[in-house]
Structure formats: C-alpha cells, structure tokens
Amino acid sequence: MTDLHELCKFHIRPVDGRYLTELRYFLRNGIPSTYTEEEAYNYINGIEEEAESTTTPLHIICRKYPEDASEEEARVINEMAGMLFEYGAGWCLVDAEGNTPGCVLVKRGLKHTGLYEQIVDAGVRAELLLRKVECNVEFVEQDNGDAQVEEQEAQPHVESVETETKAERATDPADSQEAYLSAKLRYEKGALVTEEQNDGVMMDWETDLMKRGCDTIFKGAYVDGKLDDEVAVLNIGFGMGIIDSFIAEKQPTKHYICEAHPDVLAKMKKDGWYDRPNVVVLEGTWKEQLDKLLSQGNVFFNGVYYDTFSEHYEDMLDLFDVLVGLLKPHGVFSFFNGLGADREVVYDVYKNLVSMDLSNYGLSCSFENVDMSNSRVNDASEEGTDGSVWDNIKRPYWMCPVYYHPEVKFVEF
Numbered sequence: 369m370t371d372l373h374e375l376c377k378f379h380i381r382p383v384d385g386r387y388l389t390e391l392r393y394f395l396r397n398g399i400p401s402t403y404t405e406e407e408a409y410n411y412i413n414g415i416e417e418e419a420e421s422t423t424t425p426l427h428i429i430c431r432k433y434p435e436d437a438s439e440e441e442a443r444v445i446n447e448m449a450g451m452l453f454e455y456g457a458g459w460c461l462v463d464a465e466g467n468t469p470g471c472v473l474v475k476r477g478l479k480h481t482g483l484y485e486q487i488v489d490a491g492v493r494a495e496l497l498l499r500k501v502e503c504n505v506e507f508v509e510q511d512n513g514d515a516q517v518e519e520q521e522a523q524p525h526v527e528s529v530e531t532e533t534k535a536e537r538a539t540d541p542a543d544s545q546e547a548y549l550s551a552k553l554r555y556e557k558g559a560l561v562t563e564e565q566n567d568g569v570m571m572d573w574e575t576d577l578m579k580r581g582c583d584t585i586f587k588g589a590y591v592d593g594k595l596d597d598e599v600a601v602l603n604i605g606f607g608m609g610i611i612d613s614f615i616a617e618k619q620p621t622k623h624y625i626c627e628a629h630p631d632v633l634a635k636m637k638k639d640g641w642y643d644r645p646n647v648v649v650l651e652g653t654w655k656e657q658l659d660k661l662l663s664q665g666n667v668f669f670n671g672v673y674y675d676t677f678s679e680h681y682e683d684m685l686d687l688f689d690v691l692v693g694l695l696k697p698h699g700v701f702s703f704f705n706g707l708g709a710d711r712e713v714v715y716d717v718y719k720n721l722v723s724m725d726l727s728n729y730g731l732s733c734s735f736e737n738v739d740m741s742n743s744r745v746n747d748a749s750e751e752g753t754d755g756s757v758w759d760n761i762k763r764p765y766w767m768c769p770v771y772y773h774p775e776v777k778f779v780e781f
C-alpha cells in the first residue's frame with residue numbers, strides 16, 4: 369500500500385498535527401484523495417483491469433478511527449477528513465464489503481463522532497450539488513468506473529439500486545412510475561407486491577408507523593386546542609389501506625384518498641371505500657389530481673400523508689409545491705420516511721436534506737425517533753414463519769434500527 373494509506377491507519381499515537389502536515393503534503397503533490405487501496409495494489413502488481421471496489425483513504429480512517437481517541441485526536445482526524453473532502457473525497461464510494469465510509473463507522477458503533485457528522489454533511493452537499501448539475505447539464509451520464517451507492521436515492525419504498533443502467537431502470541416497476549402503473553399487483557398475506565418481480569409495494573410490518581402517521585396528521589385537526597369545524601384529510605397512496613383504516617376510525621368530515629394504480633383502485637371498490645359517504649377517491653396520480661384541486665381553490669386540508677411507490681426524491685420536491693397551497697395554515701403533513709433507508713448513512717443524509725428542502729417552503733420538519741430494533745422488520749426470523757418479512761421480497765427497502773417519523777408544519781405554527 370502507499371504512504372497515504374498507511375498514514376490513515378494511525379500507527380503512531382497520539383494522532384496530532386504531524387498527520388495533517390503529511391496528509392497536506394500528499395494531497396498538494398497530486399495524490400488523489402480518492403486513491404484507493406485497490407488501485408495501489410493493481411499498480412504495484414502490474415494489473416491493468418479496473419478494480420470493482422473502492423477502498424479510499426476515508427474508508428481506512430473510518431476503519432482505524434481509535435475508539436479511545438482523545439478530544440484532540442478526534443479534532444485532528446476531523447480535520448484530516450475535511451482536507452480529504454476539500455480535495456474531492458467521496459462520501460458514498462464503496463469498499464469490497466459494499467460499505468461507504470459512513471457505513472464503516474455505523475458498523476463500528478461510531479455514529480456519535482464528529483467524523484460521522486462530517487460525512488453526513490458531505491453527503492448533503494453532494495446531493496445539493498448533484499441537483500444543480502442535473503438542472504444545468506443535459507447529459508451527466510458518466511461512468512467513471514467508481515463503485516458507489518446511488519446518489520439519487522429513490523423515494524419511499526424504493527431503496528438504492530447500485531449499478532443498473534438507465535434502460536433497465538425505465539422498465540423496472542420499482543423505479544419507474546410508468547412501468548409500475550402498468551405492472552400487475554398481487555395482494556398476499558401481509559403484503560402488496562408486484563406480480564412479476566415481487567417488489568414489496570407495501571407490507572404490514574409498517575402498521576405501527578401508519579398509526580403514528582395518522583395520529584400526526586390529525587394534530588392539524590385542532591386550532592388552538594379546539595377541533596376544527598370541518599376536518600379534511602388527504603392520504604396519497606392507498607396500498608393496503610392501513611393508514612386509511614386508521615383515518616376512517618377518526619371520522620373526519622372529508623377523507624380524500626388519491627390512488628393511481630388500477631389494481632389498487634379495484635380493491636378499494638371491492639372493499640367498499642367508494643361507498644363511504646365521507647370518502648372522496650381521487651383516481652390517478654397525485655400530480656394530475658392535486659393540480660385540479662389547487663385550481664378548484666376550495667379544498668384545504670388539516671392533514672396530508674404521502675406514501676407512494678416507485679417515485680423519487682425529486683417527485684417529493686414537486687409535491688411540496690402543491691402541498692403549501694393545499695394545507696390549512698395549522699395543517700400537518702407527514703410521510704412514510706423510507707428516504708435512503710436501506711443504508712443508515714444515506715438515511716441520515718436525507719433526514720437533513722428533506723428538512724432543508726421543506727424550510728425553503730416555510731415548513732419546519734421535526735422527527736421522532738422510533739426504535740425499530742424490536743420490530744418484525746429487523747427480525748431475521750419472524751415468529752411462526754421460517755424466515756424474515758423480506759423472504760420472497762426482491763429488495764429489502766428498510767435496513768435501519770431507528771425510524772425518523774416526520775411531522776411537518778408551517779414555521780409559525
């Protein structure tokens with residue numbers, strides 16, 4: 369390995385200013401901050417193929433971060449990471465075990481460190497930059513061979529897809545709305561899945577989270593502690609009707625349900641949702657339906673819940689545009705927070721990002737931490753079954769020990 373990689377192993381303690389001097393020297397003299405152990409190995413051994421994994425200096429720092437680091441050592445290590453980021457280090461490159469530097473810290477129980485925070489901040493900055501680049505440049509399809517987790521995290525109920533091509537993604541029901549809306553669905557015990565691919569569209573391990581979602585949006589039913597004369601709520605995405613059943617129990621004046629998939633709409637019809645006197649079913653995508661409601665100008669909600677499938681973070685940003693026009697001033701918005709939830713560090717990046725994005729709309733977002741360590745979702749083997757809730761499901765979309773349950777309202781309320 370190289371001197372740069374060796375430096376990041378902290379052989380000599382304490383970790384002090386000498387580390388900063390040496391690291392600065394390497395970087396200023398042209399050693400890339402993303403120079404990987406694999407590249408070094410291949411170079412030394414005359415191997416020409418490009419390595420599949422990318423163990424960067426930042427990975428090594430995370431692997432070797434001393435558990436007993438003093439305050440001063442922690443400060444120096446943070447400064448080293450800062451320097452690496454300044455010189456272009458990646459927050460989401462993956463090593464041979466599929467870990468990003470942040471994942472390494474999570475696995476070592478070092479999430480509380482300033483280093484982890486710095487990596488999350490770098491992730492937020494990278495996402496914001498990526499968004500700007502994607503807006504300004506038509507073609508950013510660039511395969512530089514680096515292994516990295518998908519930066520443009522897919523939205524609720526879709527996890528990151530590592531190296532699929534754009535063409536594959538266009539036909540993947542878990543990734544493309546067009547493909548999803550024309551895919552056949554199947555209701556099975558405790559889940560709604562796509563018929564062919566077995567993507568989990570909705571699963572009943574989320575029941576408790578749906579209950580929380582319902583309770584949260586009903587906080588908007590009260591103005592100064594008094595129940596509003598008319599309580600109107602909107603749920604976007606019916607799925608298994610779990611949250612809609614909780615909403616129905618609270619007997620709102622009007623209960624709007626927006627649903628786009630024909631198989632789900634058929635199930636709603638069969639189960640009598642269309643016949644309920646206070647229920648209004650908006651058939652179609654929320655983008656079509658909510659624009660109509662906005663132009664109508666006479667429907668405003670105490671609570672809105674959002675939980676769709678095969679949408680992306682940028683769709684959610686589009687939702688915020690209409691949400692601010694449809695929410696009553698004291699109204700509350702919540703959503704199934706599966707943003708990047710197949711990787712803890714990405715989940716943390718999105719937690720920060722969504723708060724920042726909402727603040728641009730005058731909305732504040734707070735999160736309640738829900739411990740999921742005892743949830744069925746994290747059980748390797750579910751009681752009464754041979755396996756976990758993910759058996760037969762193509763891609764697990766939840767891998768985190770804590771759920772960040774969001775509550776969103778206008779800043780002044």
Ligand SMILES: C[S@@+](CC[C@H](N)C(=O)[O-])C[C@H]1O[C@@H](n2cnc3c(N)ncnc32)[C@H](O)[C@@H]1O
Nearest residue numbers: 605607608609610611628629653654675676677
């Ligand atoms: C995860 S499920 C919702 C589960 C629901 N929260 C529950 O408690 O059962 C997602 C639902 O959103 C619907 N959906 C997907 N895209 C949509 C869109 N653009 N507009 C409206 N509904 C959509 C799907 O057909 C599916 O029924």
